[in-house]
């Protein structure tokens with residue numbers, strides 16, 4: 245969805261920076277791409293672009309935890325611990341929400357398997373977002389590793405849009421069509 249949104253935004257004439265983890269997807273034309281590998285690197289990249297951004301969309305499925313054990317070389321069986329210790333990654337979106345300016349629009353994603361709209365609305369409020377895009381991940385035909393999606397777009401001012409099953413590029417365009425006028429209203 246991140247790549248589809250970057251394309252849709254660029255086609256609407258916006259200057260786009262796409263921060264992405266490792267992927268096989270081809271880079272969208274006309275978009276600045278910044279590649280990261282870890283949640284901490286993604287946080288650093290998002291923090292560095294945040295001040296200059298008007299619309300910030302966090303569609304990445306960021307890992308909530310990372311392993312304490314890290315090695316650039318192969319760890320052999322006999323050196324491997326019985327269990328892995330995990331530590332929490334920072335929630336990038338919460339930290340962006342806490343420093344958001346009134347003229348910026350911050351959009352999050354919520355992948356939910358039940359009570360999709362209720363859980364997403366809670367995240368919208370808890371993370372101080374302007375919009376949240378909610379996905380039902382119990383439906384295996386859409387979302388991750390699929391070209392198609394079906395989402396609910398929920399706004400902090402009470403807007404509610406059900407975007408029915410369609411190619412991700414169409415979903416992305418509909419999301420941008422809803423968000424852009426809302427940003428114009430906020431910023432002017």
Ligand code: C5P
Nearest residue numbers: 302303304306333334335336337352353
């Ligand atoms: O709370 P949950 O992980 O379901 O929220 C999903 C939203 O939070 C997504 O927009 C995702 O990009 C963002 N997120 C984040 N940093 C994390 C975990 C999730 O920015 N460590």
